Amino acid sequence: MGAGYTAPMQDRPTDPTLKLLLEALALAPDNAPLRMHVATAMEKAAQPRDALSHFERLLGDRALGDDAGLGAARCALSLGELDRALGFVNAVLTSVPEHAMGLLLRARVHERRNEHRDARRDYERAVQLDPELADTKLWDALLPSREEPDGAVGKEAETGPREGVTFADVGGLDDVKERIRMRIVLPFQKPDLFAAFGKKGGGGMLFYGPPGCGKTFLARATAGECGAHFVSVGLHEVLDMWIGNSERQLHAIFEDARRRAPTVLFFDEVDALGMQRAKLVTGAMRGVITQFLAELDGFASRNEKVLVLGATNTPWDVDSAFRRPGRFSQVLFVPPPDRPGRAQILKLKLAEKPQGPMDFLRLAEVTEGWSGADLENLIDAAAESAIGKSLASGKVEPITMPMLEAARARLRPSTREWFGTIRNHVQFANESGQYDEAADYMRRHNLM
Ligand SMILES: Nc1ncnc2c1ncn2[C@@H]1O[C@H](COP(=O)(O)OP(=O)(O)OP(=O)(O)O)[C@@H](O)[C@H]1O
Ligand SMILES: [Mg+2]
Incomplete structure (x- = not known):
């Protein structure tokens, strides 16, 4: 961590006390309480950028962890760097879940x-x-304000066009990214060109595949590629709240997306609707689904700058009515990352962490079947070893190959089970070819 840190030599503190503190710190850079003092004084003096670098240095040195973490989060918040702020405060709350100040922040x-x-x-x-x-x-x-009930219901996250991830943050999955680019991003950006060739816009895309392989991440990155807002709706949560005046709320979510256009409106766990329909008991639920389909159809015909995406682990639970033209007409399999993809994911996820010499291809070779999330866990486990070692030695110890290999031997990949579940559907319920991509993958990997 210390490596990326640039000493704020350029600071031109106007406050004389702060100036003294900085001079003292220059003489005793390892004095953590003093640095804490400096950071806090800078924060008070409305210099959040510089304060943040000191808090980060303290975190890197593993000194005054919770206080430094909260300080870093406060500064990132005041700089409007919300993802970073959330990262800092989550780290504190992971070690002390009931940290009242942390929760407030x-x-x-x-x-x-x-x-x-x-x-x-x-x-x-x-x-x-x-x-x-x-x-x-x-x-x-x-x-809840006048405007909020629509906006907030079941909505997880929302990012402006400039924030957030793009395809560059997604490791591997080159074919998948290319398909999304051709079928979704370009038609979204250049509807006229596609119309000239008789291609209609509209119609969403449904991602399916094993857990942890990047469906949700890709949806967010697609929004980034389109330069669009990202609105994520977790359907399980929404449905719970919806017994009663659900249709109106659903309409409000779509309206909200229209108002903020360009928007990528992402429905996670689309199967929630399908399953509810199968177990359908109340007329109210039927109304919600009808409303949902009507909203999708409305988008298809009006050609607005709203792109609808969905994701599911269990595509067979998604009602076939959802797949008609103009609805989720395109289905895309998001496979576990291949070897170069795994190497890239490991590299991306390790990028910000102290690390020794790495052989990413070797790691990728021994992690066949590991999802992106599995690889993240692997790095977390190795990071824990590095932290333990750092605590023992009193200095920052990097993550090393042996740490990663030891973690790999302890952990198991999580995608096998899913392929076990889909096998029957691929073999016996694939008349319309909707699972062809998964079937092809399974054949190539001896999973059938
Ligand atoms: N190809 C990838 N490149 C970079 N990171 C990835 C990739 N795949 C997964 N990840 C990481 O793993 C995490 C989990 O991925 P994500 O939530 O997108 O999976 P998912 O397919 O939606 O899983 P689920 O089916 O459980 O919802 C992401 O936050 C991301 O950090
Ligand atoms: Mg997901």
Whole structure:
């Protein structure tokens, strides 16, 4: 961590106390409490960028962890770097889940990210733990407003066109990315060109595949490629809330997406609707599904700058009505990463961490069948060893190949089970060829 740190020599502190503190720190750079002092003083002096670099240095040195983590999160928040802020505060809450200040801070971060439901949950817990933390202004901002019920229902995350990930952050999956680019991104960006060749826009794409292989991540990256807002709707959550006035809420989510266009509207766990339909008991649920399909059809005909994507682990639970033209008419298999893909994912995920010499191809060779999420776990496990070693030695120890190999021997890949489940569907329920891509993958990998 210390490597990426640039000493804020250029600071021109106007505050004389701060100037003194900085001079002292230059003489004793390893004095963690002093650096904490400096960081806090800078934060107070409205220099969040410099303060953040000191907090990060403390984190890198594993000194004053929680306080440094919260300081870093506060600074990132005030800089508007919301993903980073969330990362910092989550790290604190992972080590101390009931950290009241941490929860309050995370509530603020969620509020800024328009994730009001998460914000309310964190805020309520924080105040339960420490009533002194009550902040009526924040709470008012979190109360469902006139506009919010539509926006907030079941919505997980939302990013502006400039933030967020793109295909460059997705390791491997070159074919998948190319297909999305041709079938989705380009028609979205150049509808007129496609229309000239008789290709209609509209119609969403449904991603399916084993867990942890990047369906959700790809949807977010697709929004990044399109330069569009990303709105993610977790259908399981939404459906719970919807017994009652559901259609209106669903319509509001679509309307909201239209208003913010260009938007990628992403429905995670689309199978939730299919399953509910199979178990259909109430007329109310039928109404929701009808409404959902009508909204999709509306998009197809109006050709608006809203792209609808969906993802599922269990495509066989998704009702065939969803796959008609103009709805989720395109189905795309998102496979586990291949060897070069795994090497790239490992490289991407290790990029920000202290590391020794790496042989990514060798690691990729011994992780056949590992998902992106599995590879992330592998790195986490190795990072824990490095942290343990650092604590023992008192300096930052990098992640090494032997640490990764040891972690690999302990962990198991998670995609096999899924292929076990889909096998029957591929063999006996693939009349329309919807699982051809999965079948092809399974044949090539001796999974059938
Ligand atoms: N190809 C990839 N490149 C980079 N990161 C990846 C890739 N695949 C997965 N990941 C990482 O793994 C995490 C989990 O992936 P993601 O949530 O997108 O999987 P998923 O297919 O949606 O899984 P699920 O079916 O469980 O919802 C992501 O947050 C991402 O960091
Ligand atoms: Mg997912």
